[in-house]
Amino acid sequence: MCKVLVVYYSMYGHIYKMAEAVAEGVREVAGCEAVIKRVPETLSDEVLGMMGALEAQKGMAHIPVATVDDLAGADAVIFGTPTRFGNMCGQMRQFLDATGQLWVKGTLVGKPGSVFASSATQHGGQESTILSFHTTLLHQGMVVVGLPYAFAGQMDISQITGGSPYGASTITGGKGERLPSDNELAGARYQGAHVARIALKLKQ
Template sequence: MAKILIVHYSMYGHIYKMAEAVAEGVREVDGCEAVIKRVPETLPHEVLEKMGAVEAQKAMADIPLATVDDLAEADGIIFGTPTRFGNMCGQMRQFLDATGGLWFNGSLIGKVGSVFVSSATQHGGQESTILNFHTNLLHHGMVVVGLPYSFAGQMDNSEITGGSPYGASTITGGQGERMPSDNELAGARFQGAHVARIAKKLKG
């Protein structure tokens, strides 16, 4: 079995919804398993309370926490993060900053890496977040995979939607009121299956 790890951070549940869709796509590929884990929270409870994120965090509390060793054990890793000023969130940054030992040992060289994101607005830095994230994957020697145009949903101009050749994405709205659309979830599923097929071939 090719093991695809979906490691993410989700404050209000949008990225987690996308992660579930990514996992569905992975499971569509014979011989591949999907494992969803989350990176540790770095914000204190009182800050999460002020941000109105406590209930959403409680709903996701049963998702296992990822460790850097989990990355080494996977055949492919799909990272999910909300956008913060055109870059990944601090929780994901802190997690990746702890992977120096993996880098030193070359533990991720040749593994498939991919990224999906969210932002509050349509032009909120989704593409720059993924591209900035890719530099981390390249430093680890990973094989970077995006969302090809064979996913026709990113060519659809009939609605406001996330998704680009760099990876699946969703728009959350300024108050987090918008959950991922059907098209955005379809892009996430497509990306999961696409990564899984490539990881399976490389593992084979």
């Protein structure tokens, strides 16, 4: 089996819903399995409570916490992160900063790597978050995979929607009131299947 790891951080659950859709896409590809894990939380329950995120965090407690070794054991990795000032969140950055030994050994060289994201507003940094994330993947020698325009939902101008050739994304609203739309979830599924097919070809 070709193992595709979906590793994410989600404060309020939006990226988690996208991660589930990505995993569904992976599982559509025969010979591929999806494993969903979350990066370690760096904030205390007290802080999460003040941010109104504690309940959402409890709702994701059943998802195993990822380790650096999980990256090494995967044939491809799809990362999910919310946007923080046009970049990845601190929890994801801290997790990636612990992958130095993988870099030294070249463990991730040649493996497909892909990114999906969220932001509060339509122009809140989804593209810059994914593009700046790609820098880390390139330093690790990964094969960067985006969301091609073969996913026709990217061309939809009848609604507000996330998604770009860099990766699937969703718009959460300023108070987190907006859940991923059908089109955004379809983009996430497409990206998962796209990465899985490439990983399977490289593994063969």
